[in-house]
Amino acid sequence: MKTTRYFAEQVLRKRPNIRPEWCISVIADPIRRESQADGRVRFWGRVVAEDGVARHLRVVTLDDGETIHNASFDRDFREEP
Template sequence: MKYSYTGYFENEVLRKRDYLKKRWCIDVINNPLKVEEQDNGRVRFWGVVKEVEGKFLRVVTLSDKTTIHNAFFDRGYKL
């Protein structure tokens, strides 16, 4: 599967969260613990990043599920 990134993700998210890796986002989309569609059509994916002490990463894509728009560690997510 080929993934792309919004300008917001490339210019804002990665700049502000320079610790994030695109590979982690793709891994979460491919192996999510939970998937949820937002009212605006965007899709949320949650997954664990083992390399970072098992923290939960939330990745938000556009409705196509392949264009990554946002990502952050979700401290409030519980299994």
């Protein structure tokens, strides 16, 4: 797994409830994928947290589509039917 320094030092520290393996699984099998204007790529996927609740995780990668830069739970994400 490739990550940016920001992800390793800031994101995982500020969001300890996000597991790196979840980010890998979201990138491997996303519900949705979008390219941003700056070239970065957003992936959304569903993960089941320790409390048993399914949540949508948004993972942002660099333009290569594999180096993880950011990740957060996205409460506003809606799967299209």
